Amino acid sequence: METTSTGNVLNELIELNNDRVAGFEKALADIDDSNSDLKELFQEYAAQSRRFGQELTALVAERAVEPDTGNTIAGTLHRAWIDVKALFGANDRSSILSEVERGEDAIKKAYKLALTEGGLTGPVLDRVSDQAKYMQKSHDTIKALRDMSKELNS
Numbered sequence: 001m002e003t004t005s006t007g008n009v010l011n012e013l014i015e016l017n018n019d020r021v022a023g024f025e026k027a028l029a030d031i032d033d034s035n036s037d038l039k040e041l042f043q044e045y046a047a048q049s050r051r052f053g054q055e056l057t058a059l060v061a062e063r064a065v066e067p068d069t070g071n072t073i074a075g076t077l078h079r080a081w082i083d084v085k086a087l088f089g090a091n092d093r094s095s096i097l098s099e100v101e102r103g104e105d106a107i108k109k110a111y112k113l114a115l116t117e118g119g120l121t122g123p124v125l126d127r128v129s130d131q132a133k134y135m136q137k138s139h140d141t142i143k144a145l146r147d148m149s150k151e152l153n154s
Helices: 002-030 033-062 073-087 093-117 122-153
Strands: none
Touching: 002 033, 002 093, 002 122, 033 093, 033 122, 093 122
């Protein structure tokens, strides 16, 4: 039972990392060249989630559970909301960073939940804990950039 439960928790994190990659790719497509610093950062974070997804997939495979390769419904809806906002002109730096932070909030929360209630142990717990630290750091960077952007617009 532990193997299936751990596999399910890891699969949820894989899906969320897939959502994160897709979200950053969507944001990259929506931002203009005046935000080249964000493009570089978003590319870095998308690559980070691809790597995390690969690490988690390897851990799932060790448990003889089928790894998930899709996205979550919530992630798809969030990207659709970004599309709607872009149509109405909310495509400025502050708006983009606010939407990206919402996504970062969701994945940070999921990692916290996996660590506190996922029943993870040993090397799996260590790997997910390490990834959670990077997710927290990424979230804090996005939040700081968003706050700076809002201050500049005030």
